Amino acid sequence: MKKVELKTLTENFVEAIGKEWMLVTAGSKEGFNTMTASWGGIGFLWNKPVAFVFVRPERYTNEFIEKADYLTLSFLGTENKQIHAVCGSKSGRDIDKVKETGLKPLFTPQGNVSFEQARLTLECKKLYVSDITADSFIDKSLIDKWYGGSHGNFHKVYIVEITDVWEEE
Numbered sequence: 001m002k003k004v005e006l007k008t009l010t011e012n013f014v015e016a017i018g019k020e021w022m023l024v025t026a027g028s029k030e031g032f033n034t035m036t037a038s039w040g041g042i043g044f045l046w047n048k049p050v051a052f053v054f055v056r057p058e059r060y061t062n063e064f065i066e067k068a069d070y071l072t073l074s075f076l077g078t079e080n081k082q083i084h085a086v087c088g089s090k091s092g093r094d095i096d097k098v099k100e101t102g103l104k105p106l107f108t109p110q111g112n113v114s115f116e117q118a119r120l121t122l123e124c125k126k127l128y129v130s131d132i133t134a135d136s137f138i139d140k141s142l143i144d145k146w147y148g149g150s151h152g153n154f155h156k157v158y159i160v161e162i163t164d165v166w167e168e169e
């Protein structure tokens, strides 16, 4: 991976996150977990370049995010949907996602985790976490739509500072 300046990116992140999807990964060489995510954003807050990630607390990945200071967002291109199919439907509690998918971990100088398959990785430092709550919805129809039935718990919102950007060589 080679380091690039964030300002050189010309990504359409609405498309990249929403259609290509990304892997949210936290942990280190000693142990990490990764999951597919298609909700999130990139922006500018507190005079820093930031990303917003939405993670349901029951995800195994959330345990790693909670313990870590950093997480990474890895974009694998559209050719790796099979990896996303596994990482987005199976839990690291039950399977070894690296073994199952052929993901090849790479470690940044800071010790954070990305993958050889990633065309782009955002290395991010946690700044803020909060829970989505029913009370805060202005459009209450979203509650039933996304948190009713078997959907799962309200997401945790992580706001993270994009500290380094990596592209495949």
Ligand SMILES: Cc1cc2nc3c(=O)[nH]c(=O)nc-3n(C[C@H](O)[C@H](O)[C@H](O)COP(=O)(O)O)c2cc1C
Residues within 6 Å of the ligand: 021, 033, 034, 035, 036, 037, 038, 039, 040, 054, 055, 056, 058, 059, 060, 061, 062, 084, 085, 087, 088, 089, 090, 091, 092, 093
């Ligand atoms: C396309 C797609 C997008 C997803 N986006 C999110 C997301 O933004 N937030 C989230 O908490 N789960 C999301 N998931 C679900 C998790 O990836 C899934 O529950 C995964 O198995 C969790 O793995 P873990 O328990 O090893 O962390 C998504 C799944 C798919 C297939």
